[in-house]
Amino acid sequence: MNNKDFYLQVLGLMDVGLVLINKNYEVQLWNGWMEKLSGFEADEVIGHSIFDVFPEVSGSRIDKSINKALKHNCPSILSSKLTRINFPLFISSFRSNEKKRIEQSILIKPMDLSDNSRCAVISISDISSSKLREKALREQTTILNKVINQLKEKDRHFNAIFENNQQGILIFDGDGSVINSNPAAEVMLGYNNRRLKSLKIPALIDELPQYLFKKGNEDKLQSKLPLCNTSIEMAMLPESGKKFPVELNANVIPFDNAQNKYFVFFHDITEKKQTEIILYKMARNDSLTGLPNRSSFIEELDKTIQHYKRRNNILSLFFLDLDRFKYVNDRFGHDVGNHLLIEVAKRLKQCVRSTDTVARLSGDEFAILLHEQEKIEQAGMIAKNIILSISKPFLLDGAKIDIAASIGISCFPMDGEDAAVLLRNADLAMYQSKKEGEGRYTFYTEEINHLLQQRLKMETELNIALRDGEFVIHYQPQYDICSGKIWGAEALLRWQHPQKGLIFPNEFIPIAEECGVINTILDWVLENALVDAKTLLNNFGAEFKISINLSPRQFADTGLPQKIEKILKKENISPESLILDITEGHLLAEKDHIFALLNNLRSMGVHIAIDDFGSGYSSLSTLRKLPIDHLKIDKEFLTTDADPTKQKNLLSSIINLAHSLELTVIAEGVENKDQYDLLIQQHCDITQGFYTNQAVAIKEFCNLSASNNQSS
Amino acid sequence: MGQIMNQSENTDISLDFLAESLNLGLGHVIDELSEISESRIELHVPEINLIPKTEALGFTKELRAESKAIFVKQQFAGDIEGEALLFFSEDESLKLLNGLLPDSDATLTNFADVEEEMLLDITNVAVTGVIYALSSILELSIATELPKCEYGRFDEIEGQSNLFDDAEEMILFITISFTLVSKDAKAVLLFFQHKNSFSKLHKSILQKLKLQ
Numbered sequence: 001m002n003n004k005d006f007y008l009q010v011l012g013l014m015d016v017g018l019v020l021i022n023k024n025y026e027v028q029l030w031n032g033w034m035e036k037l038s039g040f041e042a043d044e045v046i047g048h049s050i051f052d053v054f055p056e057v058s059g060s061r062i063d064k065s066i067n068k069a070l071k072h073n074c075p076s077i078l079s080s081k082l083t084r085i086n087f088p089l090f091i092s093s094f095r096s097n098e099k100k101r102i103e104q105s106i107l108i109k110p111m112d113l114s115d116n117s118r119c120a121v122i123s124i125s126d127i128s129s130s131k132l133r134e135k136a137l138r139e140q141t142t143i144l145n146k147v148i149n150q151l152k153e154k155d156r157h158f159n160a161i162f163e164n165n166q167q168g169i170l171i172f173d174g175d176g177s178v179i180n181s182n183p184a185a186e187v188m189l190g191y192n193n194r195r196l197k198s199l200k201i202p203a204l205i206d207e208l209p210q211y212l213f214k215k216g217n218e219d220k221l222q223s224k225l226p227l228c229n230t231s232i233e234m235a236m237l238p239e240s241g242k243k244f245p246v247e248l249n250a251n252v253i254p255f256d257n258a259q260n261k262y263f264v265f266f267h268d269i270t271e272k273k274q275t276e277i278i279l280y281k282m283a284r285n286d287s288l289t290g291l292p293n294r295s296s297f298i299e300e301l302d303k304t305i306q307h308y309k310r311r312n313n314i315l316s317l318f319f320l321d322l323d324r325f326k327y328v329n330d331r332f333g334h335d336v337g338n339h340l341l342i343e344v345a346k347r348l349k350q351c352v353r354s355t356d357t358v359a360r361l362s363g364d365e366f367a368i369l370l371h372e373q374e375k376i377e378q379a380g381m382i383a384k385n386i387i388l389s390i391s392k393p394f395l396l397d398g399a400k401i402d403i404a405a406s407i408g409i410s411c412f413p414m415d416g417e418d419a420a421v422l423l424r425n426a427d428l429a430m431y432q433s434k435k436e437g438e439g440r441y442t443f444y445t446e447e448i449n450h451l452l453q454q455r456l457k458m459e460t461e462l463n464i465a466l467r468d469g470e471f472v473i474h475y476q477p478q479y480d481i482c483s484g485k486i487w488g489a490e491a492l493l494r495w496q497h498p499q500k501g502l503i504f505p506n507e508f509i510p511i512a513e514e515c516g517v518i519n520t521i522l523d524w525v526l527e528n529a530l531v532d533a534k535t536l537l538n539n540f541g542a543e544f545k546i547s548i549n550l551s552p553r554q555f556a557d558t559g560l561p562q563k564i565e566k567i568l569k570k571e572n573i574s575p576e577s578l579i580l581d582i583t584e585g586h587l588l589a590e591k592d593h594i595f596a597l598l599n600n601l602r603s604m605g606v607h608i609a610i611d612d613f614g615s616g617y618s619s620l621s622t623l624r625k626l627p628i629d630h631l632k633i634d635k636e637f638l639t640t641d642a643d644p645t646k647q648k649n650l651l652s653s654i655i656n657l658a659h660s661l662e663l664t665v666i667a668e669g670v671e672n673k674d675q676y677d678l679l680i681q682q683h684c685d686i687t688q689g690f691y692t693n694q695a696v697a698i699k700e701f702c703n704l705s706a707s708n709n710q711s712s
Numbered sequence: 713m714g715q716i717m718n719q720s721e722n723t724d725i726s727l728d729f730l731a732e733s734l735n736l737g738l739g740h741v742i743d744e745l746s747e748i749s750e751s752r753i754e755l756h757v758p759e760i761n762l763i764p765k766t767e768a769l770g771f772t773k774e775l776r777a778e779s780k781a782i783f784v785k786q787q788f789a790g791d792i793e794g795e796a797l798l799f800f801s802e803d804e805s806l807k808l809l810n811g812l813l814p815d816s817d818a819t820l821t822n823f824a825d826v827e828e829e830m831l832l833d834i835t836n837v838a839v840t841g842v843i844y845a846l847s848s849i850l851e852l853s854i855a856t857e858l859p860k861c862e863y864g865r866f867d868e869i870e871g872q873s874n875l876f877d878d879a880e881e882m883i884l885f886i887t888i889s890f891t892l893v894s895k896d897a898k899a900v901l902l903f904f905q906h907k908n909s910f911s912k913l914h915k916s917i918l919q920k921l922k923l924q
Contacts, residue, residue, distance in 0.1 A: 061747070073847075074840035075858050079829035082748045082812060105829060107858065 017089065017124035023070050023117060025049045034124075037089035037102065060085045062106065069110040069120035078106040080127060087124060103128040168246075171253075171263040174221075176200040176213035179261065188246075188268055190239035205264075206235040206243065218260060225250040225262065236266065244270050286360040288338055289345035297359035297367055301419040304369065305412055315412045316379035318368035319426035320348070320386070323404040323438035325364035332399055339396045340403070347389045351382060367423065376411055376443075383407045383441035391439055404439035406430050415444045428452050459515040462508060465495055466520060472496050473529055474695035475536070477704060478547070478666060478688040481679060486704060487686050488545030488579070489536060490668075491529035492695045493521070513553065522551050523563075530567045530578070532698045537577060539702050547579040547609065552586045555593065561600045575605030579630060583611045598627045609666065614654065624661060631658040635669025635689075638678070652682045659683070726917040727760045730846075734758045734888070737845025742890065744837050749812040751892045759887040762910065768885040781866040784831060786839045786859035791852035792913045794884070796839040796859075805831055811892045828861050835859045842888065850916040884910045 011018055012032030020029035027050055030042040038045075040053060050066070051058040061083050065076035080086065080103050087106075090099040105125045112118050162169060168185030172178050181189075181196040189196065189204065202210045212221040226232040231249040238244065246266040253261040284296035292300065301317070308315060322344065329337035341364065348358045348366060357369040368386075370379060390405040408429025416422040429444040432451070436442070465471055475489035495503040512518040526548060533546040554560055568575055580601060586594070598608050609630035610623075614637055637651055658665045667679050670689030679687055693704065735757050746753045761768075782805045784798040800808070806820050809830050813820070820827055840856050847854040 061744075064744070068840065068844075072840070072844045073854075074844055074856055075836065076840070077829070077832050077836050077858055079826070079833040081826055081830050082833050109858070110855075 016126075017087075017122075019050065019122040019124070020111075021050050021066060021070075021120045021122065023119065025051060025066065025070075027053065028119065034089075037091060037126075038087070039090070054087055056088060057085060062087070062108075065106075065108045066120050066122070069108050070118055073110045073112075073118070075107070075109040078108070080104055089124065089126075091126070091128070100128075102126045165265075167265045167267045169263060169265055170196070170201070170204070171261060172201050173261050174213065174215075174218060174259065176202055176208070176210070178204075185266075188238065188244075188266075189236065195239075204237055205248075206237060208234075221262075222252065225252075225264070227251060233269065234266070236268075244268055245273050247272075289342050289360050291345050291366075292357060292359040294359065294361045294367075297357065297361065297369070298419045298423065300357055301369055301422065304371065305417065305419060305422075308412060309417070313371075314373050314376070314414075316370040316373055316376065316382075317410050317412070317422045317426045318366075318370070318379075318383065318386070318441075319361075319408040319410075319423065319430040320366040320368065321406050321430055321434065322364035322366075322390070323406055323434070325403060328401055328403060332397075332401070336396050336399060336401070340394055340401060343394050343396065344390060344403075344405075348386060351386045351389050367426070373411075376414075379409050379411065380441070380443070383409060387439050387441060406433040406438060407441035408433055408444060409441060410444040425449070455511055455514075458508060458511050461497070462512055462515065462517050462521075465497075466517060466524070470496050470498065471521065471524060472697065473525060473532060474697055475532070475546075475701045476688050476695035477693040477701065478545070478686050479692050481684055481687055486540055486544070488547060489701060490547040490581070490688060490695070491525065491532070491549075493525050494695075509551075518551065518553055519557075522554055526554075526564070527567055530564075530571050530573060533573055533577060534571045535698060535702065537573065542574070542577070545577060545579050545607070547581050549581045549583075549611065552583075555586070555597060560597065561604060564601070564606065565604055576607065579607040579609050581609045581611040581632065584613050595625075595627065602627045602629075623657075628663060630664045630666055632666045632668055633684075635667075638667065638669060638671075638675045648678065648682070651678065651684075655682050655684055723762060723914065725921070726914045727762065729917050729921060730886075730913075731758050731760045733849045734760075734842060734845055734886070737849060738841055738888070741838055741841030741845075744841070745812070745834065745890070745892075748834065748837070749892055751811070754891045756889045756891070761885045762882050763885050765881050765883050768883055780864065782828075782831065783862040783866075784835045784859050785862075786835060787857045788839075788843050788854050789857075790847075790854035791916070792846075792854060792910075796835075796842070798835055800831070808834075828863065832859045832861055838888065842886070846913075850913070850920055852916060882910075884913070 008029075008031075011029070014031060014033060017034040017037065018029060018031040019027060019034060022028050026047055027045045030040070030045050035041050038053075045053045051063070057063055061076075061078055062085065065078060068074040068076060083106070086101075086104040089102050089104065091102055092098070093100050103126070105127045107123045109121050109123075110118055111121050162182050165182055166184055168188045169180075169182040170178055170185050171180045178196050178199050178201065181191075181193055186193055186196060191199070200210070201208050201213065208221075208224060211217060212224055226249050229249070231247050233245055234248045235243045236246045245268075247269050248264050248266040250262060250264045253263065284292060286293045304315060307313075325337065325340070328340055341360070344366070345358065345360065348368065352358060352368060352370065355371050357371075359367045359369075361367050368382075370382060373379060386407065387405050390403060394401040394403070408426045408431065410416060410422045410425035410429060412422055415425045425444040425448075428448050429442040432448050433440040433442040442448070472494050474492050474494050476492060477486050478488045478490060479485065480487040493505050493509075495505075495508055497503050509518065509521075512521055529546060529548050536546060537544050557563070564578070565575075567573075568578065582594070582598070602608055607629040608627060609632050610626065610628050611632045612634045613631050614634040631654075633651070633654060637647065637654070639647075655665050664685045666686040666688065667675075667684050668688050670676050670679065670687045670691045672691055675689075676687060676691050696704075735755070738755055738758075742753050742755050780802040782798075782800040782802065784800075786796045788794060788796070805827065809827055810820050812830070812834065836856075836859050839859065843854050843856050846852065
């Protein structure tokens, strides 16, 4: 084999196409690869112009590049992308017999031959498979780029959230080392990012101690962390050392167990906690005195009872009500009243141990819980001290104020085993204290309870009485001592109970006042007495007087004069026929208001009488100023156990005084002839009582008219 | 005239001549690039300077900041010797190649084999065009090698080459810029030539101008 054959054989084995073209564009070399892919044997093309073999490349970049090589000695590299045309070379597809034109990379180089002639060497590479691989790679790259861009975008989002979040964020690994922190966390904790990264979580969060971060304690750590969208309160320890509360939630960034990472979001809730404390205090404490209020007192009482049930301890509960507090409020105004309540609260606290509880239940009602008492008697001692303390004058805003305290005491477990019962029983005992007079204390007893039951029963019956018309008015005749004739009548309320018979007002009026039916009853009396007055006037003449008692509750009714006027007009009764009786004690209590009311009534023509005169402390000057027409002497002045001389002189003085003030004197409660004679002797004007007549129903009263007339 | 002109003036005349000659001789380069890109190409007057190598390479500072750089080198030999060097950032090269591609083709988004082949193709068109223009005008015999391409971080490429050797050496620095009108793309080709080789070129120019 000569050299030429050897090289041709080698060229035939090459996996690229090789074509040699002389200056006339004639093919000089055509290797085996070209034979295979072009379909032309070397013998068929050698000596022929390349453009005859492949006419389609004529005039193309391939043509120009061959020309550049041959004429200008310039090589060319023709990229498949920038060369619109290539050689018509084909391979068979693996999957079918279809021939497929290959993608080509073409190099054209000039080559000077030894005979000074120049030829062009064309080498052609099949880059179809490279193209496919590249296509696949490009698709992968495109996808990868998209993913990278998305990740970058997410990273940007995450960074924006992380950096700008108002909540603090700490990221830490399983051993508690802080990996990263956001600016909010750094501000809240007072550490910079570098310093935080040198710390461990136990140094920052109280509730996550070091042992949780030991190997094998991952479950314990996760149980302590508020995962799954929950949050808990924890305490953060900042650089300043001043702990602050945070609301914190956490999450796990799972790797394998050993490499789990965690992050916590937290925000400072110091202000929220302070607000909560204020709201809690507001909800549980009385804003005026700062003492626990009713609901928190009952809560504590309940807790204490539960605790004491296990330990068999005893405790005492005081229910305290201030006497005359309403008077203070009305007399000095609500500011002074409030000031008084504050001072009372202070005194109460001074009277008990610091462990005992003083609460304000409402208005002027207080409660005291005395813990762990050995003897019940101790409660009595403390109650005495409290009563003594409260009875000392209060100097408030320049005024000297005297009040008193009424206390009811119930004890656990004797008087009840739950808060509601104990409080109710102490209240009942306090009520009993009030009944007995101000500044007293009373231990709850079954008897008190019994009285209460009776009271409750009576309350129900009073309502029934109103509904069923069981109230009646009896009239007690009043006689003119001089003439012996009936001068007038006092209307007296009676309750015609279906079972108990006739009940006098002193038995039911206090209860009616407490249960709120008193006003209805009083209005009923006023209206019906004036209706009866019409009958009485008809029977006894125009000079007849009808006396009706006014209750302090009616004083408060500013519409009372109009109400009376309306009835008088309706019944066509002269106002001069009506006498309104007002108890002396009540006159003194609310002087200004009552004076105005009485003046108003008097200007209408209605007569006013002071009832029970002598039982109170009216001064003579007061009596002089009062807008009154009649004076009713208290029956105490007629009792026979007094020194007869003194009794006579006193009675004489009162009657003379009244006469000098041009007042008619009416003596009530005259029970015997001696009293009656004494009154005649002392020139009393009018008399009433059992001695002359007891109170009777209207019908019976009218029957008296005959005898009256007979007397006249 | 030759006796009264100093060397500096001669050099300036040589460079002006060279620039004008290239301007006139580069027509077929423009034609071929227009054919490839199917876009009208405007050639700017070539700038030719004899400057220190470091100064010529000053623009590479920007490439150091880029993530990837492409470095194409094409040597030529014969009556004059030298090498043409082209530097691109990846973004620049893709912009140029996308400018050359017909609009119907998909946009190239990263530099790979196809892009390398394209870049070698157009570099070869430009460099061989310039060399041919020089050799034709000055009647010199110059053979051009096929270009080679390096792709990677600039510092790595620089480390593997002797690019900054003999930094103070004066080199011929030819800037040829053209604009693909419809594609709004620009390209700058830079030629380096060793001073020794430039002396030969200079001599040939002076002879051509009958100044020597």
